[in-house]
Amino acid sequence: MDPRDTLMYQEAHESAAVVARQFAANEAVVSALARELRAQPPRFIVTCARGSSDHAAAYAKxxxxxxxxxxTASASPSVTSxxxxxxxxxxxxxxxxxxxxKSPDLLRNAQAAKIAGARVVALVNVEDSPLAALxxxxxxxxxxxxxxxxxxKSYIAALAAVLHLCARWRGDVELGAALQALPDAxxxxxxxxxxxLSEGLVxxxxxxxxxxxxGLGIALEAALKFKETCGLHAEAFSAAEVKHGPMALVGPDFPVLCFAQDDDTLAxxxxxxxxxxxxxAQxxxxxxxxxxxxxxxxPSGLPALCTPLLIIQSFYRAASALSLRRGFNPDVPPHLNKVTETV
Structure with missing residues (x-):
């Protein structure tokens, strides 16, 4: 199979159009929510998600x-469900x-949050889903x-939605301009x-x-995709935490992939x-x-907040090619389904 024929390649390729469409379609609802949050700021923020969506939540934090x-803290779904x-x-x-x-534990947590007096916001791709209704x-x-x-593309769309809400909530003109430039980037x-990368990790x-x-959220996401699509055992670490033990495993030819954005974490x-x-190490x-x-x-020229979207898009293309090189089909990972319904 040619790498361009995989659904993973084709769907990741749609990301720019998805982000542009999302920003235009959501401007009214995001701006209205931002006004309400400025008028009545929350005491704290709780995120709740599983899998790739939880990696988007790590970025949101x-x-x-x-x-x-x-x-901002990540809720453990099982605590409530x-x-x-x-x-x-x-x-x-x-x-x-x-x-x-649709995930039952996510729905139970959203319902529990409403009962507990929280304001529930859903970042969801299926607009008529049970979560959206809650x-x-x-x-x-x-x-x-x-x-x-x-x-x-749904993961990149989740990151874009976080950026959109942040820009409007903060009233950040510079970030707002960056959002306009993001689809072209x-x-x-x-x-x-x-x-x-796709040749070096075969x-x-x-x-x-x-x-x-x-960049930590996309490191978590990339590690998941290596396991999921390439049959490659990968673990994600903060650039600070990796020195607290895991570095002992790194020696000659051990592969390491580093993601960095141009901010105070770069050096x-x-x-x-x-x-x-x-x-x-490799x-x-x-x-x-x-x-x-x-x-x-x-690509350079956008604020560091935007860099993870650019990096993970390129990673997805490389991971699709690597999957095929390693004898896998990235669209049909072994033992996995598109929707995982945990309780």
Whole structure:
């Protein structure tokens, strides 16, 4: 199969159009929600999600805490769905993120959040889903049908929805302008050559994916996709946490993929990459404007908040190609279904 014939490739390729469509369609609902949140700020923010959507929630945590200064925590769905423990969420903003909006444990948590007095916002791709029906406000992802088991455009759409809400909530003119430029940046970034990654990991058995701050969520997402589509054991770590034990595993030819954005985390992440190289590791680095051996191209010129969307889009294209090179079909991972209904 040609890599361009996979659904994963084709759906990831739609990301720029999805983001542009989402921003236009959601402007009214996002702006209205932002006005209400400015008038009555939440005490804190709770996110709830599973899988790739939870990796979007990890990104949201850094965005909301750095840009809005509001503590943001990830809810453990089983605390409410399995243990039925009441939560003290009065005055909180509860953000549920889901592609399908069907997972029973997510629905139970959203219902519990409403009962506890939280405002429930759903970032969901299926607008007539049970989760959307439960929510006080629905921010549709507008990703369209996604047939590959591996989520791609819906994940990028979730990150874009987080950015959109943050920009309007904060009244950030600069970030608002960046949102206008983001679809074109995604289009131009699609052609970035990441073949070194898809060729260099054909025979790999284990892998670290490293990110920090805004990039930690996409590191988690990339590690999942390596396992899901490529049969490659990968673990994600913060560039700070990887030195607290996991680094002991890294030696000659051990593969490491680092994601970096141009902010205060950049120097530290690049330093970790250099330390891995010093141990003889096979290191790949994706960072805006960086070139040279082992560097994967990433468009520059947008705020660091936007960089994770550009990086993960290029990663999806490379992962689709790597999956085929390793003898897998990225659209039909073994033992997995498109919708996972946990309780």
């Amino acid at each position: 850094y965005v909301f805490e750095t840009q809005l200064g509001i503590a 399995v243990y039925a423990a009441e939560q003290q969420w009065q005055g909180a903003l509860f953000i549920a993120i889901s592609q399908s909006g 929510a006080d406000t629905v921010i549709p992802l507008h990703a369209g049908s996604e047939r590959s088991v591996a989520a791609t 995604l289009r131009s970034g699609w052609d970035a050559d990441w073949s070194a 025979h790999a058995h284990n892998l670290f994916v490293v990110g920090r701050g805004y 530290g992440t690049l330093a970790v990459a250099d330390e891995f190289r010093g141990r003889g 290191v790949f680095v994706a960072a805006p404007g960086r070139h040279g051996s082992g560097m994967l191209p990433v």
